[in-house]
Amino acid sequence: NAGVTQTPKFRVLKTGQSMTLLCAQDMNHEYMYWYRQDPGMGLRLIHYSVGEGTTAKGEVPDGYNVSRLKKQNFLLGLESAAPSQTSVYFCASIASVRGYGYTFGSGTRLTVV
Amino acid sequence: GDSVTQMEGPVTLSEEAFLTINCTYTATGYPSLFWYVQYPGEGLQLLLKATKADDKGSNKGFEATYRKETTSFHLEKGSVQVSDSAVYFCALTNQGGKLIFGQGTELSVKP
Numbered sequence: 001n002a003g004v005t006q007t008p009k010f011r012v013l014k015t016g017q018s019m020t021l022l023c024a025q026d027m028n029h030e031y032m033y034w035y036r037q038d039p040g041m042g043l044r045l046i047h048y049s050v051g052e053g054t055t056a057k058g059e060v061p062d063g064y065n066v067s068r069l070k071k072q073n074f075l076l077g078l079e080s081a082a083p084s085q086t087s088v089y090f091c092a093s094i095a096s097v098r099g100y101g102y103t104f105g106s107g108t109r110l111t112v113v
Numbered sequence: 114g115d116s117v118t119q120m121e122g123p124v125t126l127s128e129e130a131f132l133t134i135n136c137t138y139t140a141t142g143y144p145s146l147f148w149y150v151q152y153p154g155e156g157l158q159l160l161l162k163a164t165k166a167d168d169k170g171s172n173k174g175f176e177a178t179y180r181k182e183t184t185s186f187h188l189e190k191g192s193v194q195v196s197d198s199a200v201y202f203c204a205l206t207n208q209g210g211k212l213i214f215g216q217g218t219e220l221s222v223k224p
Contacts, residue, residue: 031210033211033212035214040216040217041216042117042202042214042215042216042217043157043202043212043214044214045211045212045213048211050210058211090156090157092157092212094210096210102159102212104156104157104158105156106155106156107155107156
Protein backbone atom coordinates (compact mmCIF):
# COMPACT_ATOMS: atom_id res chain seq x y z
CA ASN A 1 0.00 0.00 0.00
CA ALA A 2 1.22 3.50 -0.86
CA GLY A 3 2.02 5.67 2.10
CA VAL A 4 4.54 6.80 4.66
CA THR A 5 6.32 4.19 6.76
CA GLN A 6 8.18 5.01 9.95
CA THR A 7 10.62 2.75 11.74
CA PRO A 8 10.92 1.91 14.55
CA LYS A 9 7.47 2.26 16.13
CA PHE A 10 8.76 2.29 19.69
CA ARG A 11 12.17 2.87 21.26
CA VAL A 12 13.62 3.46 24.69
CA LEU A 13 16.99 5.20 24.86
CA LYS A 14 19.30 6.08 27.69
CA THR A 15 20.42 9.68 28.04
CA GLY A 16 23.39 10.30 25.77
CA GLN A 17 22.67 7.47 23.33
CA SER A 18 22.17 8.11 19.67
CA MET A 19 19.63 6.79 17.20
CA THR A 20 18.16 7.36 13.76
CA LEU A 21 14.48 7.36 12.86
CA LEU A 22 13.66 6.37 9.31
CA CYS A 23 10.81 7.73 7.22
CA ALA A 24 10.13 6.16 3.83
CA GLN A 25 7.49 7.19 1.29
CA ASP A 26 6.61 5.50 -1.98
CA MET A 27 4.48 8.26 -3.51
CA ASN A 28 7.30 10.18 -5.20
CA HIS A 29 6.58 13.19 -2.99
CA GLU A 30 9.04 16.07 -3.09
CA TYR A 31 8.39 17.50 0.37
CA MET A 32 8.99 15.64 3.62
CA TYR A 33 8.65 16.77 7.24
CA TRP A 34 9.49 15.64 10.74
CA TYR A 35 7.20 16.71 13.59
CA ARG A 36 7.18 15.97 17.27
CA GLN A 37 3.96 15.71 19.25
CA ASP A 38 3.84 16.62 22.92
CA PRO A 39 0.78 16.87 25.19
CA GLY A 40 -0.93 20.25 24.97
CA MET A 41 1.45 21.52 22.28
CA GLY A 42 0.12 20.00 19.10
CA LEU A 43 2.68 19.03 16.48
CA ARG A 44 5.80 21.13 16.10
CA LEU A 45 8.00 21.06 13.02
CA ILE A 46 11.56 19.87 13.63
CA HIS A 47 13.11 19.80 10.15
CA TYR A 48 11.86 19.53 6.63
CA SER A 49 13.06 18.88 3.10
CA VAL A 50 11.85 20.34 -0.19
CA GLY A 51 13.63 17.76 -2.33
CA GLU A 52 16.39 15.19 -2.52
CA GLY A 53 19.62 16.53 -1.05
CA THR A 54 17.98 19.50 0.71
CA THR A 55 17.08 20.05 4.36
CA ALA A 56 15.95 23.04 6.42
CA LYS A 57 15.24 23.85 10.05
CA GLY A 58 11.75 24.05 11.42
CA GLU A 59 10.43 25.42 14.68
CA VAL A 60 12.32 23.14 17.11
CA PRO A 61 15.50 21.86 15.37
CA ASP A 62 17.96 21.85 18.29
CA GLY A 63 19.33 18.43 19.18
CA TYR A 64 18.29 16.86 15.88
CA ASN A 65 19.89 16.36 12.49
CA VAL A 66 18.37 15.15 9.25
CA SER A 67 19.41 13.83 5.87
CA ARG A 68 17.62 13.29 2.56
CA LEU A 69 20.10 11.39 0.42
CA LYS A 70 17.34 9.62 -1.51
CA LYS A 71 14.03 11.18 -2.49
CA GLN A 72 11.99 8.47 -0.80
CA ASN A 73 13.80 8.55 2.56
CA PHE A 74 14.07 11.22 5.25
CA LEU A 75 16.17 10.35 8.29
CA LEU A 76 15.98 12.03 11.69
CA GLY A 77 18.98 11.64 13.96
CA LEU A 78 19.49 12.22 17.64
CA GLU A 79 23.21 12.40 18.36
CA SER A 80 22.98 12.55 22.16
CA ALA A 81 19.47 11.88 23.41
CA ALA A 82 18.04 13.90 26.30
CA PRO A 83 14.89 13.30 28.38
CA SER A 84 13.38 16.45 26.79
CA GLN A 85 13.32 14.53 23.51
CA THR A 86 10.84 12.04 24.87
CA SER A 87 7.97 12.45 22.44
CA VAL A 88 6.02 10.93 19.60
CA TYR A 89 7.62 11.67 16.25
CA PHE A 90 5.64 11.88 13.03
CA CYS A 91 6.88 12.02 9.49
CA ALA A 92 4.76 13.50 6.70
CA SER A 93 5.08 14.06 2.97
CA ILE A 94 3.29 16.02 0.29
CA ALA A 95 3.56 16.19 -3.47
CA SER A 96 3.58 19.97 -3.85
CA VAL A 97 3.89 23.17 -1.83
CA ARG A 98 0.14 23.93 -1.96
CA GLY A 99 -0.10 21.71 1.05
CA TYR A 100 -3.15 19.58 0.60
CA GLY A 101 -2.70 15.85 0.57
CA TYR A 102 -0.24 15.57 3.43
CA THR A 103 0.26 11.91 4.27
CA PHE A 104 1.42 11.06 7.77
CA GLY A 105 3.22 8.03 9.09
CA SER A 106 1.89 6.19 12.12
CA GLY A 107 4.50 7.63 14.45
CA THR A 108 7.49 6.61 16.55
CA ARG A 109 7.10 6.73 20.31
CA LEU A 110 10.50 7.54 21.82
CA THR A 111 11.29 7.52 25.52
CA VAL A 112 14.61 8.81 26.81
CA VAL A 113 15.42 7.73 30.36
CA GLY B 114 4.46 34.30 12.54
CA ASP B 115 1.54 32.18 11.49
CA SER B 116 -0.31 30.38 14.28
CA VAL B 117 -3.43 28.39 15.09
CA THR B 118 -5.41 28.45 18.34
CA GLN B 119 -7.95 25.82 19.30
CA MET B 120 -10.33 25.54 22.21
CA GLU B 121 -8.87 23.57 25.04
CA GLY B 122 -10.03 20.09 25.81
CA PRO B 123 -10.94 17.59 26.78
CA VAL B 124 -14.46 17.90 25.46
CA THR B 125 -16.87 15.26 26.75
CA LEU B 126 -20.22 14.77 25.03
CA SER B 127 -23.02 12.25 25.07
CA GLU B 128 -23.77 10.31 21.91
CA GLU B 129 -25.93 12.26 19.42
CA ALA B 130 -24.95 15.62 20.94
CA PHE B 131 -23.93 18.58 18.78
CA LEU B 132 -20.21 19.24 18.50
CA THR B 133 -18.35 22.49 17.99
CA ILE B 134 -14.59 22.81 18.28
CA ASN B 135 -13.41 26.39 17.85
CA CYS B 136 -10.35 27.24 15.79
CA THR B 137 -8.92 30.65 14.97
CA TYR B 138 -5.80 31.49 13.06
CA THR B 139 -3.27 34.22 12.43
CA ALA B 140 -1.62 34.25 9.05
CA THR B 141 -0.37 36.54 6.34
CA GLY B 142 -1.80 36.10 2.90
CA TYR B 143 -4.37 33.44 2.11
CA PRO B 144 -3.72 30.19 3.96
CA SER B 145 -5.35 26.85 3.31
CA LEU B 146 -7.10 25.45 6.38
CA PHE B 147 -7.43 21.86 7.55
CA TRP B 148 -8.85 19.65 10.24
CA TYR B 149 -6.93 16.49 11.04
CA VAL B 150 -8.08 13.67 13.30
CA GLN B 151 -5.94 11.34 15.36
CA TYR B 152 -7.54 8.17 16.69
CA PRO B 153 -5.93 6.50 19.71
CA GLY B 154 -2.57 4.99 18.86
CA GLU B 155 -2.64 6.13 15.25
CA GLY B 156 -1.17 8.85 13.05
CA LEU B 157 -3.01 11.88 11.72
CA GLN B 158 -5.64 11.65 9.02
CA LEU B 159 -6.98 14.52 6.99
CA LEU B 160 -10.63 15.06 7.94
CA LEU B 161 -11.50 18.05 5.77
CA LYS B 162 -10.00 21.11 4.15
CA ALA B 163 -10.84 24.53 2.71
CA THR B 164 -8.57 26.50 0.44
CA LYS B 165 -10.24 29.91 0.14
CA ALA B 166 -12.59 32.22 1.99
CA ASP B 167 -16.20 31.00 2.37
CA ASP B 168 -15.29 27.46 1.29
CA LYS B 169 -16.97 24.75 3.34
CA GLY B 170 -15.09 21.53 3.91
CA SER B 171 -17.08 18.44 4.84
CA ASN B 172 -16.48 14.76 5.49
CA LYS B 173 -18.08 12.01 7.58
CA GLY B 174 -20.75 14.42 8.87
CA PHE B 175 -18.18 17.00 9.99
CA GLU B 176 -18.19 20.51 8.51
CA ALA B 177 -16.07 23.64 8.78
CA THR B 178 -16.36 26.96 6.95
CA TYR B 179 -13.39 29.21 6.14
CA ARG B 180 -14.32 32.60 7.61
CA LYS B 181 -11.75 35.18 6.65
CA GLU B 182 -13.55 38.06 8.37
CA THR B 183 -13.29 36.31 11.74
CA THR B 184 -10.14 34.29 10.90
CA SER B 185 -11.92 31.15 12.03
CA PHE B 186 -12.46 27.56 10.91
CA HIS B 187 -14.71 25.99 13.53
CA LEU B 188 -15.43 22.26 13.30
CA GLU B 189 -19.04 21.11 13.72
CA LYS B 190 -21.00 17.89 13.68
CA GLY B 191 -24.70 17.59 14.25
CA SER B 192 -24.73 14.23 16.03
CA VAL B 193 -21.55 12.68 17.39
CA GLN B 194 -20.93 8.97 17.84
CA VAL B 195 -18.71 7.05 20.23
CA SER B 196 -16.48 6.28 17.26
CA ASP B 197 -15.75 10.01 16.87
CA SER B 198 -13.70 9.96 20.08
CA ALA B 199 -10.27 11.20 19.03
CA VAL B 200 -7.97 14.21 19.09
CA TYR B 201 -8.79 16.89 16.52
CA PHE B 202 -6.18 19.27 15.16
CA CYS B 203 -6.80 22.47 13.27
CA ALA B 204 -3.98 23.45 10.92
CA LEU B 205 -3.00 25.83 8.17
CA THR B 206 -0.50 26.06 5.37
CA ASN B 207 0.68 29.20 3.73
CA GLN B 208 2.88 29.99 0.75
CA GLY B 209 5.82 28.17 2.29
CA GLY B 210 3.88 24.91 2.40
CA LYS B 211 4.63 24.08 6.02
CA LEU B 212 1.74 22.72 8.03
CA ILE B 213 1.20 24.64 11.28
CA PHE B 214 -0.94 22.97 13.92
CA GLY B 215 -3.07 24.06 16.82
CA GLN B 216 -2.53 22.29 20.12
CA GLY B 217 -5.26 19.72 19.52
CA THR B 218 -8.62 19.13 21.21
CA GLU B 219 -9.45 15.77 22.71
CA LEU B 220 -13.03 14.65 22.20
CA SER B 221 -14.59 11.91 24.28
CA VAL B 222 -18.08 10.71 23.37
CA LYS B 223 -19.96 8.64 25.96
CA PRO B 224 -22.74 6.17 25.08
